[in-house]
Amino acid sequence: MALFAAERLHKRFGHQVVLEDVTMSFEEGRLSGIMGPNGAGKTTCFNLLTGRYTPDRGRVRFDGRDITGLAPQAIARLGISRSFQVMNLFDDYTALDNALIATPQVRAMGFSMLSNLRENSLARETLERVGLGAKAHVKARDLSYGERRALEIGVALAAQPRLLFLDEPTAGLGTEATARIARLIGELKRDLTIVLIEHDMKFLFGLADHIYVMHWGQVIAQGSPAELRANPWVQRSNLGALQ
Amino acid sequence: MRTPIAMLALFGVFGTLPAWIEAIGLYPYLGVEVMVWIIFGLGFNLLLGYGGLPSFGHGAYFGVGAYAFGLAQLHLYPNLWVCLAAATLAGGIAGALVALFISHRRGIYYALLTIAFGQIFWFVAVKWHSVTRGEDGLLNIKRLPADFGVASFGLGELDSLYWFAFGVFVAMVIALWRLVHSPFGRVLVAIKQNETRARFVGYNVWLYKWLAFTLSALVAGLAGGLFALAQQSAYPNVMSLQQSGFVVMMTLVGGGLVSFWGPVLGAVLFFVARDLLGAYTEAWLLWYGLLFMAIVLFKPEGLAGLWQGWRLRRKPARVPAEA
Numbered sequence: 001m002a003l004f005a006a007e008r009l010h011k012r013f014g015h016q017v018v019l020e021d022v023t024m025s026f027e028e029g030r031l032s033g034i035m036g037p038n039g040a041g042k043t044t045c046f047n048l049l050t051g052r053y054t055p056d057r058g059r060v061r062f063d064g065r066d067i068t069g070l071a072p073q074a075i076a077r078l079g080i081s082r083s084f085q086v087m088n089l090f091d092d093y094t095a096l097d098n099a100l101i102a103t104p105q106v107r108a109m110g111f112s113m114l115s116n117l118r119e120n121s122l123a124r125e126t127l128e129r130v131g132l133g134a135k136a137h138v139k140a141r142d143l144s145y146g147e148r149r150a151l152e153i154g155v156a157l158a159a160q161p162r163l164l165f166l167d168e169p170t171a172g173l174g175t176e177a178t179a180r181i182a183r184l185i186g187e188l189k190r191d192l193t194i195v196l197i198e199h200d201m202k203f204l205f206g207l208a209d210h211i212y213v214m215h216w217g218q219v220i221a222q223g224s225p226a227e228l229r230a231n232p233w234v235q236r237s238n239l240g241a242l243q
Numbered sequence: 244m245r246t247p248i249a250m251l252a253l254f255g256v257f258g259t260l261p262a263w264i265e266a267i268g269l270y271p272y273l274g275v276e277v278m279v280w281i282i283f284g285l286g287f288n289l290l291l292g293y294g295g296l297p298s299f300g301h302g303a304y305f306g307v308g309a310y311a312f313g314l315a316q317l318h319l320y321p322n323l324w325v326c327l328a329a330a331t332l333a334g335g336i337a338g339a340l341v342a343l344f345i346s347h348r349r350g351i352y353y354a355l356l357t358i359a360f361g362q363i364f365w366f367v368a369v370k371w372h373s374v375t376r377g378e379d380g381l382l383n384i385k386r387l388p389a390d391f392g393v394a395s396f397g398l399g400e401l402d403s404l405y406w407f408a409f410g411v412f413v414a415m416v417i418a419l420w421r422l423v424h425s426p427f428g429r430v431l432v433a434i435k436q437n438e439t440r441a442r443f444v445g446y447n448v449w450l451y452k453w454l455a456f457t458l459s460a461l462v463a464g465l466a467g468g469l470f471a472l473a474q475q476s477a478y479p480n481v482m483s484l485q486q487s488g489f490v491v492m493m494t495l496v497g498g499g500l501v502s503f504w505g506p507v508l509g510a511v512l513f514f515v516a517r518d519l520l521g522a523y524t525e526a527w528l529l530w531y532g533l534l535f536m537a538i539v540l541f542k543p544e545g546l547a548g549l550w551q552g553w554r555l556r557r558k559p560a561r562v563p564a565e566a
Contacts, residue, residue: 106426
């Protein structure tokens with residue numbers, strides 16, 4: 001059984017249907033991708049899967065458990081973590097504190113009012129992992145754009161997830177920085193289940209085991225990168241044009 | 244956490260205040276008043292500075308504490324500790340109830356709701372004549388002795404009142420300093436910076452906001468109780484929108500947004516301005532108000548921000564050792 005499954009999700013905002021009958025499943029230990037043009041509903045899909053919005057219809061399951069309609073913090077506590085396309089950091093905190101706040105240890109003692117907030121090794125290791133070891137004491141707002149992108153992933157990682165959702169982790173990055181993030185995700189892939197939204201095809205095809213292609217709020221194709229390349233539907237769409 | 248030199252300095256100033264205050268033309272009771280307002284301000288700043296949650300009706304919980312202190316003495320049990328506990332609890336309970344209705348909001352909606360609830364408390368204080376004595380308020384509140392079991396100290400004299408207030412003041416400053424450096428305090432600041440992210444790394448944001456408001460109201464209640472003890476009365480005016488505005492002004496002028504010590508500077512400046520400027524003109528609040536406007540316009544980080552900026556300019560080479 002898949003680690004995470006979404007069944008027949010529907011979502012509308014007012015009269016606009018943004019997701020229609022979306023079914024996806026993500027296998028443990030794999031890297032799954034979601035691609036599609038702007039406005040295809042990729043981020044909305046992420047928001048439904050991670051509890052930001054509740055679907056109008058359909059179910060979301062994680063590890064055999066129905067998590068439809070749970071609040072984001074409840075979903076996060078189950079071991080699902082996410083990064084954001086538009087960066088969401090604790091800007092006045094150092095890189096280390098950003099990671100620290102996200103760790104389960106700090107979360108578990110979050111209502112403690114007498115102890116001191118102590119550094120823990122997980123936060124340090126996470127920063128090393130995303131290449132920010134040397135920037136631990138720099139405020140998030142003073143980091144470069146590329147470093148902030150890395151920290152965005154770092155905060156999600158520090159929560160020690162079983163399943164990691166990454167929403168366009170390379171948005172706005174140049175080729176060199178994109179390659180760095182690709183290397184990082186390649187490493188993370190070894191011991192994490194990852195779902196990645198991306199519209200850089202080359203990037204996604206190089207990393208993903210399985211890809212869902214979305215358009216107008218629907219899944220129009222899915223398969224391994226090789227299968228998708230062969231899919232005539234996909235070849236005719238924007239994807240074919242870019243390959 | 245750095246060694247809080249500021250804390251030692253603060254205790255040094257207030258610990259010696261009765262010895263020198265008259266020499267500079269002021270009087271010891273002013274010290275009591277300032278300490279009460281510093282406690283109120285530090286508790287308020289837990290919400291505004293650390294939580295980023297603007298409450299513009301916080302005078303209500305101060306007032307609830309003052310009334311509770313008086314009512315506990317008149318109707319419950321005339322013991323200082325019981326009265327202070329009643330003041331603290333009443334402020335906390337009132338805050339906890341209000342926080343139920345506002346903790347899912349932020350920004351301007353949060354602020355407006357706090358004003359509305361604050362006005363409700365004020366209205367009740369004015370109209371519920373049989374309990375609150377309406378506009379007159381509760382008079383003749385006694386300064387009951389502080390009974391420590393083995394020994395009991397009368398607080399009738401200004402001197403002993405001062406030292407009692409100083410004791411509570413020291414305890415509260417240390418407690419609140421602890422609190423803002425605890426995991427709770429740090430998470431609260433994280434929520435202020437980014438509510439969405441805090442939620443997605445697993446924090447129950449609503450509960451943190453609720454708790455911040457409740458704790459802040461609890462401290463306001465205690466400050467209100469001390470105020471009633473010092474003033475020997477409780478009256479609706481302490482709950483008015485104007486009083487609520489004072490604590491906001493003190494906190495912002497002092498620099499509560501960037502420093503724990505902001506409300507301390509703000510409260511001291513406020514009362515010194517009241518007494519020194521007030522000696523020359525009845526319109527002293529006009530001048531304080533203008534100062535407030537100037538700070539909001541030109542230096543929103545307040546006096547503490549000015550101080551930090553000055554120190555940064557003096558020591559530009561201070562880089563973290565790790566770099």
